[in-house]
Amino acid sequence: MCETKGLLHFLRELRGQGISGCITATKEEKTMDDKHYAKIVEKLAETGDLSDAEFLEVINCTDTELDELLAERARAVRERYYGKDVYLRGLVEYSNICKNNCYYCGIRRGNKNCERYRLTKEQILECGDIGYDLGFGTIVLQGGEDPFFTVDIMAEIIRELKKRHSDIAVTLSIGEMEREDYQRLFDAGADRFLLRHETADREHYGLLHPTEMSFEHRMNCLKALKEIGYQVGAGMMIGSPFQKPEHLVKDLRFLLELKPEMVGIGPFIPHHDTEFKDFPAGSVSLTLRLLSVIRLILPDCLLPATTALGTLDPKGREKGLLAGANVIMPNLSPTDVRGKYLLYDNKICTGEEAAECIRCMERRVESVGYKVAGGRGDHIKRT
Ligand code: SAM
Numbered sequence: 601m602c603e604t605k606g607l608l609h610f611l612r613e614l615r616g617q618g619i620s621g622c623i624t625a626t627k628e629e630k631t632m633d634d635k636h637y638a639k640i641v642e643k644l645a646e647t648g649d650l651s652d653a654e655f656l657e658v659i660n661c662t663d664t665e666l667d668e669l670l671a672e673r674a675r676a677v678r679e680r681y682y683g684k685d686v687y688l689r690g691l692v693e694y695s696n697i698c699k700n701n702c703y704y705c706g707i708r709r710g711n712k713n714c715e716r717y718r719l720t721k722e723q724i725l726e727c728g729d730i731g732y733d734l735g736f737g738t739i740v741l742q743g744g745e746d747p748f749f750t751v752d753i754m755a756e757i758i759r760e761l762k763k764r765h766s767d768i769a770v771t772l773s774i775g776e777m778e779r780e781d782y783q784r785l786f787d788a789g790a791d792r793f794l795l796r797h798e799t800a801d802r803e804h805y806g807l808l809h810p811t812e813m814s815f816e817h818r819m820n821c822l823k824a825l826k827e828i829g830y831q832v833g834a835g836m837m838i839g840s841p842f843q844k845p846e847h848l849v850k851d852l853r854f855l856l857e858l859k860p861e862m863v864g865i866g867p868f869i870p871h872h873d874t875e876f877k878d879f880p881a882g883s884v885s886l887t888l889r890l891l892s893v894i895r896l897i898l899p900d901c902l903l904p905a906t907t908a909l910g911t912l913d914p915k916g917r918e919k920g921l922l923a924g925a926n927v928i929m930p931n932l933s934p935t936d937v938r939g940k941y942l943l944y945d946n947k948i949c950t951g952e953e954a955a956e957c958i959r960c961m962e963r964r965v966e967s968v969g970y971k972v973a974g975g976r977g978d979h980i981k982r983t
């Protein structure tokens with residue numbers, strides 16, 4: 601531990617124990633804190649890594665000075681790789697039917713109050729057409745693990761999307777499968793796959809999922825997707841029930857090891873019809889800080905400012921962009937089903953038509969000095 605840090609700890613401990621009544625941060629302490637943060641941020645930006653203790657310190661810190669330093673470096677790094685460009689992905693939530701029962705998720709099979717829907721193949725393709733005409737370079741197909749959508753059906757949809765619009769990228773977010781199925785979908789033309797690892801800690805995974813779901817299987821899926829050649833997205837919720845700062849350190853270590861091309865993180869938000877309904881939502885500021893940290897450990901990754909962030913804070917997605925994110929995923933699903941794909945309470949963007957959504961996103965992106973970019977928006981090493 602460095603000398604400065606030792607002294608800071610000592611002063612903080614004194615404050616924590618109330619030894620001196622109301623010792624508040626002095627000017628000197630503040631300067632020392634700022635210097636210490638600057639050192640940590642410098643190390644993170646230069647090496648793309650920190651010790652576990654340093655990651656923990658960053659996660660536990662509540663000083664906004666650190667957030668500002670991190671965000672500033674994160675923006676510089678994202679601009680080095682992607683300039684001022686923000687990529688929009690057209691999200692098609694094609695089914696809210698799911699065979700899984702993840703405890704946190706509003707569309708889990710055990711939620712009897714969820715009004716289920718499934719788009720037809722034609723409806724999905726129509727969403728793709730609308731998205732293409734609006735200028736989206738990527739269509740994301742996301743859904744619960746709905747047994748109706750077999751590998752054959754999904755492959756057919758992907759092939760047809762690519763046949764109609766040869767210059768788009770197709771991203772899948774359709775859950776766990778076997779390696780040969782992932783391979784067949786890749787061969788059909790899928791380019792990217794989002795599969796959040798949810799947590800890199802086995803025990804924590806067991807608290808978020810029923811025993812029928814396997815930590816190993818999810819991890820193996822991510823490895824298989826990487827090996828097949830997808831641009832892969834991993835990620836986790838911030839503030840999920842039972843999550844400890846140490847779990848987040850493990851998540852960062854896992855991301856460093858997997859080196860995914862995309863990382864999806866967003867705050868956990870409770871859903872009233874789940875076992876986790878009484879747990880508090882995750883923190884917006886910690887999510888923003890981790891967006892910056894992820895930008896610095898994986899400098900060229902594609903990093904969405906998520907809808908969950910926008911749900912907890914009206915300016916959440918703009919703040920996400922300013923923290924280092926470079927992707928936004930507006931909704932392309934037909935408006936009559938949007939309100940039924942409720943993973944959590946109070947989800948935003950469930951009313952507007954796709955065209956209105958895209959204009960709204962453009963305005964938001966421009967309001968923070970960035971611009972919506974055309975094209976597929978591939979990871980820089982895959983362009
Ligand atoms: N079935 C696919 C899968 O398992 O990857 C895709 C759909 S799944 C609903 C997409 C992501 O939503 C999950 O990976 C999870 O991180 C996130 N999610 C689910 N419930 C959530 C909640 N209550 N708050 C925030 N995010 C949630």
Ligand code: FES
Binds near residue numbers: 699702707709744745
């Ligand atoms: Fe399957 Fe949430 S439990 S999508």
